[in-house]
Amino acid sequence: MSSTPPAPHLPIEGAPAGRHTLWFVVAALAVVVLGGFGLWSRHTAIDSRVVGQWDRDMSNQSGAWQGRFAIRHDNTYQLQTVVKDYGRLIAGAGQFRMISSTHTSASGTYRVRDAASLEVTSAVGKVIWKRQGTPTSSGNPMLGVWDASPVIGGITWHQTVSVTPDSAYTLTSVTGDSGRIVASAGQWHMMSRGGRESDGTYTLATPHQLTFVAPEGRSVWRRDTAATK
Numbered sequence: 001m002s003s004t005p006p007a008p009h010l011p012i013e014g015a016p017a018g019r020h021t022l023w024f025v026v027a028a029l030a031v032v033v034l035g036g037f038g039l040w041s042r043h044t045a046i047d048s049r050v051v052g053q054w055d056r057d058m059s060n061q062s063g064a065w066q067g068r069f070a071i072r073h074d075n076t077y078q079l080q081t082v083v084k085d086y087g088r089l090i091a092g093a094g095q096f097r098m099i100s101s102t103h104t105s106a107s108g109t110y111r112v113r114d115a116a117s118l119e120v121t122s123a124v125g126k127v128i129w130k131r132q133g134t135p136t137s138s139g140n141p142m143l144g145v146w147d148a149s150p151v152i153g154g155i156t157w158h159q160t161v162s163v164t165p166d167s168a169y170t171l172t173s174v175t176g177d178s179g180r181i182v183a184s185a186g187q188w189h190m191m192s193r194g195g196r197e198s199d200g201t202y203t204l205a206t207p208h209q210l211t212f213v214a215p216e217g218r219s220v221w222r223r224d225t226a227a228t229k
Contacts, residue, residue, distance in 0.1 A: 045184035046075050049204055053227035056219060061102045063171070069221060071181060077190070080176040089169045091142045096120075098169065112141045129161075140165075155194075188212065
């Protein structure tokens with residue numbers, strides 16, 4: 001449904017701010033893979049300083065991004081990315097325009113398949129959305145809560161959008177990944193469960209600030225100290 005890069009999705013500094021949001025879309029060019037994650041090394045070292053729960057929050061034209069990155073002593077990792085956006089949705093006669101609170105917009109077409117499903121088409125493809133709950137009596141077929149799980153760049157996103165009678169929308173998109181990681185002497189190598197590979201460098205400015213550098217850019221993470229208590 002959007003041009004989301006392959007998982008895992010890690011917000012990086014200097015990521016492009018351009019947004020390819022359509023009706024119910026995450027503009028995912030604002031996020032980059034922190035590698036594609038990983039060239040699994042012959043070594044299994046893990047720097048104990050990077051083990052723990054790390055958080056990364058940022059906002060851009062795509063909305064508000066939240067990254068949660070867990071690195072474990074057994075060389076495994078788990079990553080979750082949540083993107084939230086809101087704005088106004090104007091729809092009628094099979095056409096729609098979505099205007100985000102970030103002052104970006106996108107448009108496309110929709111077709112009512114039945115009372116419980118919509119077919120939405122935009123510049124980045126076609127997705128079927130399923131209604132949650134009962135249909136409204138309003139003349140706007142897009143009112144209500146809708147779910148979809150598009151596969152974007154080989155990665156599944158779960159998306160939920162709520163559209164209210166005053167034409168306001170709230171969009172939440174979630175994706176995640178897991179795999180194995182080697183990190184030692186300032187070098188990291190990662191392999192996602194999907195086999196995507198990359199490597200790069202890392203530094204710790206303090207025990208609570210971790211910076212990863214990959215070919216796509218850099219990302220700075222803060223340790224979730226509450227998770228270690």
